[in-house]
Amino acid sequence: MPESKITELRGEIDKLNLELLQTLSKRASVAKEIGSLQTSAGVSTYDPMREQEMLNALVATNPGPFDAGTIKSLFKAIFQASMETGKKADKPKFLTSRATKNEDTVVMVGDVAIGGKHSPVLVAGPCAIESKEQVMMTAEFVASRGVKLFRGGAYKPRTDPYSFQGLGEKGLQIGREACDKYGMKFVAEIMDARDIDLFIEYVDVLQIGARNSQNFTMLRTVGQKTTKPVLLKRGLSSKIEEWVMSAEYLLSEGNPNVILCERGIRTYEPYTRNTLDVSAVALAKLETHLPVMVDVTHSGGRRDLLVPLTKAGLAIGADGIMIEVHPNPAVALSDQKQQVDFEEFDNYLKDTGYHSKLSEKRFEVYGF
Ligand code: PEP
Ligand code: MN
Numbered sequence: 001m002p003e004s005k006i007t008e009l010r011g012e013i014d015k016l017n018l019e020l021l022q023t024l025s026k027r028a029s030v031a032k033e034i035g036s037l038q039t040s041a042g043v044s045t046y047d048p049m050r051e052q053e054m055l056n057a058l059v060a061t062n063p064g065p066f067d068a069g070t071i072k073s074l075f076k077a078i079f080q081a082s083m084e085t086g087k088k089a090d091k092p093k094f095l096t097s098r099a100t101k102n103e104d105t106v107v108m109v110g111d112v113a114i115g116g117k118h119s120p121v122l123v124a125g126p127c128a129i130e131s132k133e134q135v136m137m138t139a140e141f142v143a144s145r146g147v148k149l150f151r152g153g154a155y156k157p158r159t160d161p162y163s164f165q166g167l168g169e170k171g172l173q174i175g176r177e178a179c180d181k182y183g184m185k186f187v188a189e190i191m192d193a194r195d196i197d198l199f200i201e202y203v204d205v206l207q208i209g210a211r212n213s214q215n216f217t218m219l220r221t222v223g224q225k226t227t228k229p230v231l232l233k234r235g236l237s238s239k240i241e242e243w244v245m246s247a248e249y250l251l252s253e254g255n256p257n258v259i260l261c262e263r264g265i266r267t268y269e270p271y272t273r274n275t276l277d278v279s280a281v282a283l284a285k286l287e288t289h290l291p292v293m294v295d296v297t298h299s300g301g302r303r304d305l306l307v308p309l310t311k312a313g314l315a316i317g318a319d320g321i322m323i324e325v326h327p328n329p330a331v332a333l334s335d336q337k338q339q340v341d342f343e344e345f346d347n348y349l350k351d352t353g354y355h356s357k358l359s360e361k362r363f364e365v366y367g368f
Helices: 003-040 050-060 068-090 130-143 169-182 193-202 217-223 240-252 277-289 296-302 301-315 344-354
Strands: 107-109 112-114 119-126 147-152 184-191 205-208 230-233 257-263 290-294 318-326 356-357 360-363
Touching: 003 068, 050 068, 068 356, 119 130, 130 169, 130 344, 147 169, 147 318, 169 193, 184 193, 193 217, 205 217, 217 240, 230 240, 240 257, 240 277, 240 290, 257 277, 277 290, 277 301, 290 296, 290 301, 296 301, 296 318, 301 318, 301 344, 344 356
Parallel strands: 119 147, 119 318, 147 184, 184 205, 205 230, 230 257, 257 290, 290 318
Antiparallel strands: 107 112, 356 360
């Protein structure tokens, strides 16, 4: 074999490779430019007709030695690669994304830290604020068990318009008074963007409920008007992406203190009120840097599931748990079936492994 000839031809191949690389790179830049123009004009970057025309032209002028099929698959691979590069370059950087910020966001509610390496917190209190007496009793009791975050709805999102809708501003006043008296922070749901000033005045954490999870006007208003922490529930049938995008509304308007809360999604299963999507908790933590909580009351909708769902949530990495407690659930004006009374709450704390740690009461999760 004439070694020198082979070396010479190999040199030629190396040169051609470089030329191909230059040409391919140049082609990719032009394709990217077209893609950006199409994206800003709101047109799709994929045009199958155009692709077919280009392939036809190439096959028609193909000088060989490749056959038509090979030319088509080679160029299809080039088209595909250019499209992918364009897509990657166009992908917006979301503020909620771990790709934008890798370290965990820790949301501070007063001196309570939620997220990161902090152990999980407990949010407890009645479904609805029904009376001063009911709230004072519950607040005193849960505070005595170490709860730092007290929940109670003053504006209730009810399916039936004739059922109890909440005490409104009066309810916010009661919740505030109870939290101040017993040294807790107040979490309550905002249902209407027009109430934002009231919520800024009375509450420490603004809850955005499942039904308003995609109320974009309210998300924007809350994001613009306050940096107080927001507890954002997942919508009844929201995909994880939709839930995260709702958080994006808050962050993009200037409020970085968002806590996501998985509260179960609607499925075909009637044994539970909703289906707790534990994988969503893990995924939300992987995809975003925000703290993620689990609402065990509304997800299962059953008292007998509160302990196992809490354990599942903590095992998969939840940064907190929300549970509803009422002095007498049988006469509660909402969610009678799933709120726990004081004795049941004590059993729940014992069975889930919630105990005193460095004077702060939090969940002990080392058992998992
Ligand atoms: C609530 O927590 O009071 C509530 C109404 O929950 P959700 O929005 O998850 O149904
Ligand atoms: Mn409820």
